[in-house]
Amino acid sequence: MSDVLPVLRVLGMLVMLFALAMGVPLAVSLHQQDGVWQVYPIAMAVALVSGSALTFGLRRYQRELLPRHGVMLVSLAWSLLPLVASLPLTLACGLAGRPISFTHAYFEAVSGLTTTGATIFTGLDALPVSVNVWRTLLQWIGGMGILVLAVAVLPMLGVGGSQLFKAEAAGPVRDTKLTPRMTGTAKGLWGVYGTFSLACVLAYWLAGMEPLDALMHMFSTVSLGGMSSHDASFGHFRSPLLEWIAVGFMLLASCNFALYFIAMRKGHVREFMSDPEMRATLGTLVGVGLFIGLLLWIKGVYAPVEALRQGLFHTISVASTTGYASSDYLGWPVFAPVMMLMLSGVATSAGSTGGGIKMVRMLILFKQAQRELTRLVHPNAVQPVRLGGRVVxxxxxxxxxxxxxxxxxxxxxxxxxxxxxxxxxxxxxxxxMASLHCMGPGLGAVGPTSTYAVLTDFQVWVCTLAMVLGRLEILSFLALLTPAFWRR
Amino acid sequence: MSDVLPVLRVLGMLVMLFALAMGVPLAVSLHQQDGVWQVYPIAMAVALVSGSALTFGLRRYQRELLPRHGVMLVSLAWSLLPLVASLPLTLACGLAGRPISFTHAYFEAVSGLTTTGATIFTGLDALPVSVNVWRTLLQWIGGMGILVLAVAVLPMLGVGGSQLFKAEAAGPVRDTKLTPRMTGTAKGLWGVYGTFSLACVLAYWLAGMEPLDALMHMFSTVSLGGMSSHDASFGHFRSPLLEWIAVGFMLLASCNFALYFIAMRKGHVREFMSDPEMRATLGTLVGVGLFIGLLLWIKGVYAPVEALRQGLFHTISVASTTGYASSDYLGWPVFAPVMMLMLSGVATSAGSTGGGIKMVRMLILFKQAQRELTRLVHPNAVQPVRLGGRVVxxxxxxxxxxxxxxxxxxxxxxxxxxxxxxxxxxxxxxxxMASLHCMGPGLGAVGPTSTYAVLTDFQVWVCTLAMVLGRLEILSFLALLTPAFWRR
Ligand SMILES: [K+]
Ligand SMILES: [K+]
Incomplete structure (x- = not known):
């Protein structure tokens, strides 16, 4: 049980970092005079006090974390940080005369931090603008992983970060291509993320979005979160140009950020272009998008050009686990929404900001199944599974x-x-499925024009659990439940 | 390509055996004077002529079959024998003034032979009785596997049966517990099957069914097929006693027949009782049945005793892949029908007459997942997967x-x-799912009170393919599609 104390100490530091992040909505609130600025200093104070109490109260438990600690920290962080994140939501909505329940506030915070982007709020356009900034900012923070942030920052504070980085699930082939120094790597990933973010906000702004809308939709796009400041989501803008820009950045963010980092740092462009997972991710997203565009045209839902844009935008949005919608695709031939939802489980790359099973796992499984089929007929054939030239x-x-x-x-x-x-x-x-893939909108009653508010509180908690499990790629969390984990 | 000729020769023999089986509905038709007896001599003649043409025309290709041949024979047999089986259906329905399409006749034949038991006919009660006998008999033949039959009989005709037995998928742990002599084994399995069949028909008859109804429902029960001679399925009888008898025989038929064979032959009763797969199959069927009975009671659908019987009968019927219904369970709380349908994919044992993935595979997977969870925390732990004392x-x-x-x-x-x-x-x-598990009724438009006739011809063919794939446990069939299969 004393194991949990060094972990709580690190958790305290993360809570303090969250207090800093609340400076962003505070600044917006003061500048835009949306009437809820008082909320942020209060929430910041709560976070700073509780965070520093944990950190300094437990300072004698400062030590190198073991694998066991890493799993525990990730699970605790993803369960407790949403509490901190939901505080400004609860306070600001209450102050604005639209009180929300604890269940809903916690759901929204988890939805943001896991980059699911499902929303339980209605009337987004009428919310205080700083609330929307905070909602969307949570996705941006969660996109690269709270723990990558921790790795980048915490070593300065005397915490060994390598265990955290290992426990933060980021697909099955993590570590292999990165620099040995975890801190440098984490900073490099944030560098890539920051560059994409800057490019994205500029592109949205130049293409016609208001500056704050551009900022918030950038947060949602590069993190593949998909929250919007408008009830109509991307449909609010009625702009094909903005949709194409979103498509471009969603495709970028669906690939492994370590690849960009290595390509920029070492100039290994050819290795970058020949990465099998990246090719599979982009090929799947664009290929299925074109197919669904074709389907929409053949079935007479839209005229040809419109069908192509609608098919590509929504397929890439849903399958990349973003979940933006500019029209109600549940009205399309039933194949399309189901296909898009299922694809969201497999299309994005490991090390991207997307959710789901990750493409590299599908590639490994596909090759393994191929090998089994061969072995059924030639029982003695020895044939290792290979991926990108390497033996798996x-x-x-x-x-x-x-x-x-x-x-x-x-x-x-x-x-x-x-x-x-x-x-x-x-x-x-x-x-x-939409929660587990950290995607967002589902089918039926929780479709793209609806919200999760149609569910009962119990059902909302089940979806909340699914989002956290999905973000942790399930196994890390389940490990906590095994007796072996608690044995020395 | 010349590979196919020895296979076609064996197929010819199977076609001839089918001609003999048509003697059963012929006898019933003559005795009951249902007005379609002429149909059977015609179908028998067609089967005998085409079968003997293949067998004797290709007699110089008589040779020991290779693994490649086994897979080919199974696939060809499961694709072409339904043609023979559908002939009496088409002719008799036509003669009775109720013509059916080729698509529907083929579907019904595949549904019977694969023991799926889904029907595309309506007005079963008004069909010539010999047609219902033939429909249900097909399940009984298919139940133990056309190819087990072939193994038992064909060696006398000079065909090596061991390859056939291997290719006929019967779960992942086949061969291990059986006698070395395949012919003896196959005969032993038929002995068990015959004993159960006799007991079942007697029990149904003594409990009040008409003799022919008892025969037909025995065919459907021990094969876990589930076809009925009545539109109302088991609801026709309104007899709890008959439902409990069906429950007993469905449970028997859901376990590995080789276990019964070994228990009877060698008296290994303790080994029999401790078989992990049998315990899991029976535990799952009865346990979930009780749970659903409880649910029906708590939700107020039925009074307690009625809820228990309804829950057990329908859960065991659907999950054992039989698919009998005595009431419209789609009206129950939605959890129940979905749970029952999904269970049909996993509950039955390998070597039973049931369909689906088979329980032993689930046990192996469960133990493997358990091991992985342990390894996540203790990366160096070496721990083999064990099942029933043996290392997998x-x-x-x-x-x-x-x-x-x-x-x-x-x-x-x-x-x-x-x-x-x-x-x-x-x-x-x-x-x-219902087709792939060889179960029968699905949800929505193909529920227990509906038939597959609501589907278009194309949709019916997709389900037909699913039934064959399910019966062949997919892999044997897919092997045909790999280049390695066709390489020497
Ligand atoms: K999302
Ligand atoms: K069945």
Missing amino acids: GSPMIFSVLAFMLVYAATLILLSMVLMLTDLDPVTAFSAV | GSPMIFSVLAFMLVYAATLILLSMVLMLTDLDPVTAFSAV
Whole structure:
């Protein structure tokens, strides 16, 4: 049990960092005079006091963290930080005369931090603007991972970051291509992220968005979060140009950021272009987008050019786990929304800001299945699984397969729990899937023109759990439940 | 290409065996004077002529079959024998003034032979009784596997049966516990099957069914097929006693027949009782049945005793892949029908007459996932996967995992194809699932009170393919598509 104390100490530092982040909505609130500025100093004070109490009260537990600690920290962080993040939401909405429940505030904070981007608020356009800035900023913070941030900053504070970085799940092939020095790597990733963010906000602004809208939609785009400051989401702007810009940045953010980092740092452009996962991610997103565009044209839903844009924008938005919508795609032929939702589970790369199973796992599984088919007929054929020229060892294949299994079990279990509360199968499965993939809008009652507010509080908590499990790629969290974890 | 000739020769023999089986409906038709007896001599003649033409025309290709041949024979048999089986259906329905299309006749034959038991006919009670006998008999033949039959009989005709037995998929741990002599084994399995059949028909008859109804429902029960001679399925009888008898025989038929064989032959009763797969199958069926009974009681659908019976009967019927219904369970709380349908994919044992993934694969996967969770925290722990005291080797685990993957891919792919034809997601997914598990009724438009006749011809063919893929456990069929299969 004393294990938890050094972990709580680090958690205290993260809480203090959150207090700093609240400076952004505070500044916006003061500048825009949206009438809720008082909320932010209060929330900041609470965060600073509780954070520093943990950090300084437990300073004698400062030590190098073990793998066990890493898993514990990630789980605690993703469970408790939303509490801190939800504080300004609760206070500001109350002050603005639109009180929200604890369940809803916590859901919204988790939805932001996990970059799910599902919303439980209605009347977004009428909210104090600083609330929308805070909602969308949470995605931007969560996009690169709170723990990557910690790795970049905390070593200065005397905490060994390597264990954190390992525990923060970022797909099965993490570490392999990065520099040995974790701190440098984390800073490099944030550098890439910052560059994309700057480019994105400028592009949105130049293409016609108001500056604050550009900022908030940049937060949602590069993090693949998908929250908007408007109820109509991207449909508010009625601008094909803005949609194409979003498509470009969503594609960028769907690939492994370490690849960009290495390409920029070492100039390995050819290695970058030949990365099998990146090619598969981009090929899938654009290929299926074109197919759905074609379908919309053939079925007569839109004229040809419009069909192509609608198909590409929505497929890439949903499948990259962003979840922007500019029209109600649930009215399309049923194949399209289901295909897009399922694709959100597999399309994005490991090390991107996207959610889901990650493309590299699908590639490994595909090659493994191919090998099994061959072995069925030629039982003695020896043929290792290869990916991008490298041999993928058996332990890696096993762990990918186990991941798939736990993923499927989680999906089915949580959906069945929702159905036990008499939710219809389409809404239940799609809500869990959209939450688990950190995507956002589902089908049925939680479609792109609806919100999760149609669910009961219990159902909302199930979806909240699904978002956290999805962001942690499930296994890290489940490890906590095994007896082996608690054994010395 | 010359590879196919020895295979076609064996196929000819199977076609001739089918001609003999038509003697059963012929006898019933003559005895009951249902007015379509002329149909059977015609169909028998066609089968005998084409079968003997293949067998004797290709007699110089008589040779020991290779693994490649086994896969080919199974695939050809499951594609072409339904043609023979559908002939009496087409002729008899035509003669009775109720013509059916080729698509529907083929679907019904595949549904019978794969023991899916889904029907595309309406007005079953008004059909010539010999047609119902033939429909249900097909399940009984298919139940133990046309190819097990072939193994038992064909060696007398000079065909090596061991390859066939291997290619006929019967779960991942086949061969291990059986006698070395395949012929003896196959005969032993038929002995068990015959004993259960006799007991079942007697029990149904003594409990009040008409003799022919008892025969037909025995065919459907021990094969876990689930076809009925009545539109109202088991609801026709309004007899709790008959439902409890059905429950007993469905539970028996859901376990590995080789276990019964070994228990009877060697008296290994303790080994029999401690088989982990059997315990898991029975525990799952009864446990979930009780849970659903409880749910029906708590939600106020039925009075306590009625809730228990309804829950157990329908859960065991659907999850054992039989698919009998005595009431419209789609009206129950949504959790129940979805749970029952999903359970049909995993509950039955390998070597039973049931369909789906098979319980032993789930056990292996569960243990493998458990091991992975441990390894996440203790990376150096060496811990083999064990099942029933035996170590399960890596190749077996790999092939189970690959199977799961191909199963999931098939399920998703075929459902997406159905959705491309604008079928709603619930009907599409459940129809493919119910077909792939060789279960029968789905949800939505293909529920227990409906038939597959609501689907278009194209959709019916997709479900037909799913039934064959399910029965072949997919992999054997997919092997045909790999280049390695065709290489020498
Ligand atoms: K998202
Ligand atoms: K069945």
